[in-house]
Amino acid sequence: MSSLQETKPAAGMPAYEEPPLAGYTPYIDFDIELERAVLGLCLSEPRTYSKIYGVLTEDCFYADVNRQVFKAMHSVWQRGEPVDLITVSRWLYDKKITIMERQNTGYFLALLIHEVISAAHLHHWCLKLRELAARRLVIQLTSK
Numbered sequence: 001m002s003s004l005q006e007t008k009p010a011a012g013m014p015a016y017e018e019p020p021l022a023g024y025t026p027y028i029d030f031d032i033e034l035e036r037a038v039l040g041l042c043l044s045e046p047r048t049y050s051k052i053y054g055v056l057t058e059d060c061f062y063a064d065v066n067r068q069v070f071k072a073m074h075s076v077w078q079r080g081e082p083v084d085l086i087t088v089s090r091w092l093y094d095k096k097i098t099i100m101e102r103q104n105t106g107y108f109l110a111l112l113i114h115e116v117i118s119a120a121h122l123h124h125w126c127l128k129l130r131e132l133a134a135r136r137l138v139i140q141l142t143s144k
Contacts, residue, residue: 029135030062033115034125039069040112041119042083048119049073049083052126060129062136065100068092069109085109 038056042049058074061067072091073083081087089106092098100108 029139030132031128032063032066034129034132035061035063035066036112036115037117038122038125038129039066039073040114040116041122042073043085043088043109044113044116045119046082046084048122049077051122053077055123055126056129057133059137060126060133062132065108068097068100069112072097085113 038052042052053074056070058067058071061070069088069092072088072095076087076091077083085106089109092100092105092109098105103111
């Protein structure tokens with residue numbers, strides 16, 4: 001007999017459940033934190049946007065604000081300018097986008113950079129965003 005046995009909660013006691021990660025709620029068709037991580041990497045690491053060019057489109061971003069940032073990055077990159085905090089925030093300000101999620105645009109972009117952990121899994125993250133966008137499309141097409 002094994003010394004490790006499955007234990008059951010005492011009568012009247014709730015079963016133990018693993019608590020969810022603080023502040024992280026996964027959804028079947030979008031992941032806002034993942035979107036923000038990819039955008040933050042593009043703003044903080046030189047040449048990151050050129051690595052994901054063609055892999056992601058605006059439709060890969062569920063949140064409107066994240067879609068706006070991606071569109072700004074794409075426009076800046078197409079003009080041959082560096083995709084960084086200064087040029088992207090300038091592009092957004094030129095388009096009269098001065099507030100994003102109730103914050104100054106520059107501050108919002110700086111928060112994206114602050115959330116960056118590592119670029120090690122960037123390609124995988126981009127593929128996951130494409131997969132989630134495909135799920136949204138399937139849900140949209142099948143719910144009509």
